[in-house]
Amino acid sequence: MFASPLCIGCAGSSARVLHRDRCGDGCCSRRLPQRNAGECSICRARKIMSAQKELSKISDQITKIFAKSVTDPLPYEVYASTLKRLVMEAEAVISLHFGPGNSFSLNLIPAMQANEKGFLGRSLMTVMGEANQIIFGAINHMIREPLLGVQFKAISKPVYVDASTISAMGELSHPEFDFSRLIQMCRELNTAHQSECHISVIFLVRAIIDHIPPIFGENSFAVAANKLPHSKKKTFLNLQNSSRNIADSYLHQHIRRRENQPTATEVNFSQDLSVVLGEVINAVRSA
Numbered sequence: 001m002f003a004s005p006l007c008i009g010c011a012g013s014s015a016r017v018l019h020r021d022r023c024g025d026g027c028c029s030r031r032l033p034q035r036n037a038g039e040c041s042i043c044r045a046r047k048i049m050s051a052q053k054e055l056s057k058i059s060d061q062i063t064k065i066f067a068k069s070v071t072d073p074l075p076y077e078v079y080a081s082t083l084k085r086l087v088m089e090a091e092a093v094i095s096l097h098f099g100p101g102n103s104f105s106l107n108l109i110p111a112m113q114a115n116e117k118g119f120l121g122r123s124l125m126t127v128m129g130e131a132n133q134i135i136f137g138a139i140n141h142m143i144r145e146p147l148l149g150v151q152f153k154a155i156s157k158p159v160y161v162d163a164s165t166i167s168a169m170g171e172l173s174h175p176e177f178d179f180s181r182l183i184q185m186c187r188e189l190n191t192a193h194q195s196e197c198h199i200s201v202i203f204l205v206r207a208i209i210d211h212i213p214p215i216f217g218e219n220s221f222a223v224a225a226n227k228l229p230h231s232k233k234k235t236f237l238n239l240q241n242s243s244r245n246i247a248d249s250y251l252h253q254h255i256r257r258r259e260n261q262p263t264a265t266e267v268n269f270s271q272d273l274s275v276v277l278g279e280v281i282n283a284v285r286s287a
Contacts, residue, residue: 048142051097055139058090062132066125077116083128087111090131094138101159104138106190109163113170120170120180160193160201160270161186165277172284182211186277193270198262199250205269206247209239209276215283232279239272 065079091108098104110119111131118124166186172179185208192200209221216224225236246266 045146048097048145051093052139052142054093055090055135055142058086058093059132059135059139062086062128062135066129066132069125077124080114080116080124083124083131084112084114087128087131087135090135090138094135097142098138101157101190101194103191103194104134104141105163106159106187106194107134109166109187110170112163113167120183157194158270159190160273161190161277162274165274165281168281169277172281174284174287177215177284182208182280185211196264198264198267202243202247202250202262202267205239205243205267205273206251208273209243212276212280215280228279232275235272235275236279239269239276243267243269243272 062083065083069079087108091105091112094102094104094108108131110122111127113119114124114127116124119127166183169179169183169186185204189201189204189208192198192204213219213221213224216227218224218227221240222237225233225240228236246262250262
């Protein structure tokens, strides 16, 4: 039998003990690939099973609330806070397994932002029903991981628009503005970013800065930027000039014999966009 280091889950405080035929936690000994040092396949499988079990419990609770609401004389809306808590718990488990910014977590955002009236014109039951299906999807993907040869989770890149920013915009209310399209563009921007759809990313950034000037009382993003204090103005104009030029180069360029594809670095205006969206939130709240 060969000897290999104990993984973190098997070794506990005995990290220097060597595997022989069995590890200290009772799982079968396997040599750990150097790139995956720190966790063996047995402990990884245990974590997957634990995550599946927790998500199944949460999904069962959501399903029971659906069933109860059919016969319960109380309106379905009274369960809003409980459903929201359950979805947030599920998202925490999913993010721990798949990493931040994964597609399951991103699609749970509406349910985490919902209130007793639902989310952006969709009823609470519709939003929560969709969330439960997304949780089912996460469970199914975990089950398929061994079949797909996925033994260790990949770390997802940071999201382009932070979830807290999208959540804050979901709570905004103004008699003249409907924020649903802005929120949807931000959600699609995150999806495009995670999928490395760089052309879509820069198009969506441009669409967002073209969409929001009326919030600042202007028809042009550049005019709105020039009315801001110097520190904010510089950020707004950088987003206006650099992102617009890059977007135009891909939007209006005719097909050529050779093409250059945008890179993730070239279309990364996430910090500037975060400042701009923060100003959108502040402008609406102070109106």
